[in-house]
Amino acid sequence: MPSRSLSCSAGTIAVLAMLLAGCDGRLPGLPGRQEAPEARISDAPPSPSLRAGGNVIVDAVAKVGPAVVRIDTTTRVINPIGGLFGQGPSIQQQQGLGSGFITRSDGVILTNAHVVEGANGVTVTLPDGRTFKGKVLGGDPLTDVAVVKVVASKLPVASLGDSAKVRPGEWAIAIGNPLGLDNTVTAGIISAIQRTNAVGEGQRVPYIQTDAAVNPGNSGGPLINDRGEVIGVNTAIRQAPGAGLSFAIPINTAREIAAQIVQRGYASHPYIGIRLQTLTPQLAREINATTSECRLPEVNGVVVVEVMNGSPAAKGGLKPCDLIESVGDTTVKNPSQVQLAVDQARVGQELVVKVRRGDRRANLSMRPAELPHNS
Numbered sequence: 344m345p346s347r348s349l350s351c352s353a354g355t356i357a358v359l360a361m362l363l364a365g366c367d368g369r370l371p372g373l374p375g376r377q378e379a380p381e382a383r384i385s386d387a388p389p390s391p392s393l394r395a396g397g398n399v400i401v402d403a404v405a406k407v408g409p410a411v412v413r414i415d416t417t418t419r420v421i422n423p424i425g426g427l428f429g430q431g432p433s434i435q436q437q438q439g440l441g442s443g444f445i446t447r448s449d450g451v452i453l454t455n456a457h458v459v460e461g462a463n464g465v466t467v468t469l470p471d472g473r474t475f476k477g478k479v480l481g482g483d484p485l486t487d488v489a490v491v492k493v494v495a496s497k498l499p500v501a502s503l504g505d506s507a508k509v510r511p512g513e514w515a516i517a518i519g520n521p522l523g524l525d526n527t528v529t530a531g532i533i534s535a536i537q538r539t540n541a542v543g544e545g546q547r548v549p550y551i552q553t554d555a556a557v558n559p560g561n562s563g564g565p566l567i568n569d570r571g572e573v574i575g576v577n578t579a580i581r582q583a584p585g586a587g588l589s590f591a592i593p594i595n596t597a598r599e600i601a602a603q604i605v606q607r608g609y610a611s612h613p614y615i616g617i618r619l620q621t622l623t624p625q626l627a628r629e630i631n632a633t634t635s636e637c638r639l640p641e642v643n644g645v646v647v648v649e650v651m652n653g654s655p656a657a658k659g660g661l662k663p664c665d666l667i668e669s670v671g672d673t674t675v676k677n678p679s680q681v682q683l684a685v686d687q688a689r690v691g692q693e694l695v696v697k698v699r700r701g702d703r704r705a706n707l708s709m710r711p712a713e714l715p716h717n718s
Contacts, residue, residue, distance in 0.1 A: 382601075384451065384503075384601050384605065385503045385598070386447050386449075386500060387501060387502040388502075389502075390570060390571065390572050399514070399570075400516055402571065403516055404516065404518060404567075404571075407444070407501045407502070407565060407567050407572075407573065408526065409471070410444050410445040410499040410500050411442060411444050411501070411526070411564060412442065412445060412452060412467050412469055412470075413442060413468040413520045414440070414454055414458055414459065415438065415465070415466040416440075416459055416465050416466075417437070417463055417464040418436070418437045418461050418462050418463055419463050420436075420437050439458065440520065440560050441455060441458030441563045441564075442454065442519035442561055443491060444518075444565045445501060446501060446503065446601075447500060448496065448498045448500050449495065450475070450496075451601075452467060452477070452493065454489050454490075455488070455489060455562045455563040455577075456483055456484050456488060457562065460482060460484070462479065467493050469498070469499075475495055476494075477493050478493075480492050480604055480605060480608060481608045481610075483609070483610040485610070485714075486592060486597070486600050487576075487578050487579075488592060488600040488601055489563075489604070501573050502571060503572065503573050504570070504573055506594045506595045506596070509533055509536055509551060509575075509593070510536070511532075511534060512532055513569070514530065514531075514569040515553040515566055515568070515574075516530045516555065517530075517531075517553070517557050517565075517566050518564055518567065519565075519577065520560045520561070520564070521556075521559065521560040522560050527561075531553050532554060532555075533552070533553055534553055534554050534588065535551075537550075538550040538552045538590060539683060541579065541590045547683070547686055548596055549593060550592065551593055552589070553566065553588070553590075554587075554588060554589070556589070557589035558580070561589075563578075573594050574593070575591030576591055578591060578592050611690060611713055613685060613711035613712065614654075614713075615694070616653075616656045617647050617656045618647075618648045619648060620648045620678070621643075621645060622639060622642070622644045622645060622666065623643055624641040627640060627642070628641055637664040638664075638701050640699060644667070644668070644675075644676060645666070645676065645677055647664065647665045647698075648663060656709055660705075661707055662700070665699070667681055667698055668697045668698060668699055669696070669697040670684035670685060670696050688711045689711070690711055690712060690713045691710055691712075693709075
């Protein structure tokens with residue numbers, strides 16, 4: 344999905360119009376993630392080192408593979424020509440397929456929210472052939488994390504790693520059920536980390552990028568390292584002629600969201616209620632030459648386009664044309680960095696946003712609110 348950007352003509356006029364439009368937007372702005380409550384997501388034992396001299400990929404897969412599951416879903420949909428014209432039943436069943444992995448031996452499974460979205464029935468199949476009926480505890484469409492529970496005990500579990508330690512160039516191994524082919528393993532390397540523009544700007548997830556082959560059906564399956572630890576949840580792909588890239592939700596992010604879902608059935612996301620645009624020197628020059636109401640420095644940065652009426656940002660004094668320089672302790676240069684910084688804030692607690700307004704700088708204090716769950 345292409346990222347949004349501004350051109351120098353029509354795009355400039357559109358952004359200028361938004362800058363001068365004031366604070367009447369209805370979009371919720373920048374939701375983020377509240378610090379997760381205490382909840383036990385994994386009961387896997389500490390991960391021992393794999394044996395020296397062996398094939399690390401084989402060993403890593405042998406360690407995690409038994410905990411990787413196939414998730415089959417059924418969704419009831421209305422057939423608009425069924426019944427009335429006699430062309431099939433009025434209610435039809437659609438089948439879906441994805442992957443997941445067990446993190447708790449009593450049947451807690453992590454997967455993607457889009458895998459189980461709208462599902463009326465969920466079936467979980469283990470590599471050893473056992474099948475269970477699954478219950479969706481909740482899903483978070485903003486991060487694409489969901490938790491499924493089955494009634495079982497002493498299930499194999501996948502060890503969770505630390506995605507903060509992942510570095511480009513390391514091994515990346517994907518396990519799942521791509522294209523309906525169960526228990527498939529592909530391998531590559533970590534191509535990049537902190538990809539906030541992988542599937543569009545303003546993302547709430549700093550994705551892990553890999554060149555390991557991932558296809559439909561891999562969604563929700565684990566991305567593991569050469570030590571047999573889950574470092575990410577496979578969620579998206581970008582295809583190009585002759586090649587493709589895959590993206591995974593860092594396991595640290597997925598663990599936080601899953602903990603909230605297990606605790607309360609949903610994830611909490613703070614937001615301050617603004618819409619942003621990447622600023623370039625060229626765009627600043629064009630805006631400054633067009634109007635005197637919005638004076639922007641000719642730098643690379645992120646500018647406020649719109650402030651939602653009654654939002655935490657509006658109450659804190661943030662205005663259109665403000666150039667945001669930092670959020671909390673984080674220096675920001677683009678909308679995605681602002682998004683992630685707000686993500687780490689807590690609902691109801693003070694958040695300081697440093698802005699540049701014309702020739703002056705100001706520290707604005709605001710208290711993020713909780714984004715409505717249906718937004």
